Amino acid sequence: MAPTLTPRHDGRLIRVRYDNAARGNCFDDTALHELVHALETAAAVDSCAVVELAMAGRNFCGGWDTTAFTELAGSSPETVADGLRASDAALRRIRRLPVPVVTAVRGRVIGFGAGLLDAVHLPIAATSARLSLPEARFGFAPAGVGYAIARALPRPQAYHLLTGATTASADQMLAWGLxxxxxxxxxxxxxxxxxVETLLAVPGHTLRAVVEVVESSRATGRPDHAYDVSARTIVAGVAARGADR
Known part of the structure; x- marks a missing residue:
């Protein structure tokens, strides 16, 4: 189940494959941190400009492994909350990768899968893909996933989805920006x-700069860092053109 890394296009593209298809590509703490480590390892390669996350099998993500819940018996709310924060911190590491992550979304996206989907930079969905959040039916209120959905969706649709009253279609995921x-x-x-081919046509340093602009703007709500990043690319581009004359 450990993710595998495959460099392509002279190392400019690195494919990270996660295969827990036998369990619908669900996650536990170990699997999540192994995936994040694999993505970080790929993005740290100097030549890498794009990472492709390939989820094996028919479903993108079956959520959190329910067998892990038995380990929570007798845990305090504080301990459980710390675990939730840790898993969301792992997803934030995906968002903060310096290169864009592209992924194909097919089949079911369940529970925690919505958080993974929200962390990836450029997900493309099949028409038949479906998103559901069944936690409420099991007596759980979604935490980090709930935050991501509440932030991305209009308020009524967020309640509709987070209470398990509906399942979202691929077109709805597109309309909501997921x-x-x-x-x-x-x-x-x-x-x-x-x-992937379109992205690889862009210079790797420019792709990294675009990711830095988008993620810093979303994180701070301000353009200050974007000015610095853009200026750096403009100066480098002008200098390169001057050297070519």
Missing amino acids: VAEVVADDHLDRATEAL
């Missing part, structure tokens, strides 16, 4: 490959 594009099921792999 995915970048929706394509026909049989076109998903080709569309993902086409997006």
